[in-house]
Amino acid sequence: MARGNDREDRQTGGNPARAQLDAGEAERTVAYKLRLAQILAFRAFEEKLADRGRAPRYLGLLAIIRNHPGEPQSRLADAVALRRSSLVAILDTLTDEGLIERRLSAADRRINGIWLTKKGERIVDELLLESRRHDAMLTAGLTSKETATALDVLDRVIANLRTEDAG
Amino acid sequence: MARGNDREDRQTGGNPARAQLDAGEAERTVAYKLRLAQILAFRAFEEKLADRGRAPRYLGLLAIIRNHPGEPQSRLADAVALRRSSLVAILDTLTDEGLIERRLSAADRRINGIWLTKKGERIVDELLLESRRHDAMLTAGLTSKETATALDVLDRVIANLRTEDAG
């Protein structure tokens, strides 16, 4: 089922203070740390909520849908930095799980408007609580000032990348 | 070939000032922005260097190998936050491209020590230059102080996630 709670065979508790390997100069780069942090954060969030279906993985998408009901798939794909073609299977799954529904737009019949179901709204609310808990773990030991500037920096990095892409 | 230079049909320049969809409160979280920024940054880096084989994708790994020659695969997997099983195919590819080689350890014959070839070292040096250029694009418009605290914050986020995982 690929959703097993059994972890893979992995480092048995021993080997307690084995230093991590570093990448030297290559490591002192935003992109490198960004990637490492994101992989670990995403994995931890999903593992913690492995019993909640696929909603945790797509919480960002679901939150956008809640904030902007009825948007076409292509704009949602842009918003979460996925391709249109990738979104199809995702929306199929979320539809099967009863969290969203597609409604044909009357104004433009090429478009499927995407909407949350009642169940979808309930689950999104639940998961948003969990995500705040998760973020508290991520930023443990940081001052609120540091967290704030980190959020600001990430915003501007994203903006740089978006304009780069559009150019 | 899946490496085509033809971009997918995508936003034609028009539609200039269409606001991005936001995720509301869900968006004010480190994990969310982390994911978005990483996806965009990784994609941009790979697209810019699409003609260099698979080395750009695995530059982080290659840099670690350069800094720590002869390490076993399992420790490399930990360092780049991938599973041991995932690393096998990656190292196969990098071996095929002549960038690394596996050498059986004499002391412990379970272990493959991983080493860069001459060609590998040359290419890593090239790509490290590119990665600095890339990072400059990411952090355009940021003060060096802001960048520094962002790097520091990411380090601590990674540390939080690593200890969480080890526990």
Added chain:
DNA sequence: CCCAAACTCTTCGGAAGCGAACAATTGCGA
């Protein structure tokens, strides 16, 4: 010495994202 536990790397099937191509629909310019 010996055997079970631990650790190494590997193979295999499944899940997910991507790029390319396609049909249906819209709209814009000749």
Added chain:
DNA sequence: TCGCAATTGTTCGCTTCCGAAGAGTTTGGG
């Protein structure tokens, strides 16, 4: 009005990563 380009959602084949399972090697306790 007509025709062609642009847009939308979709399908298809490919690549990548994961978890589970397995074989070879090492190690430590009886």
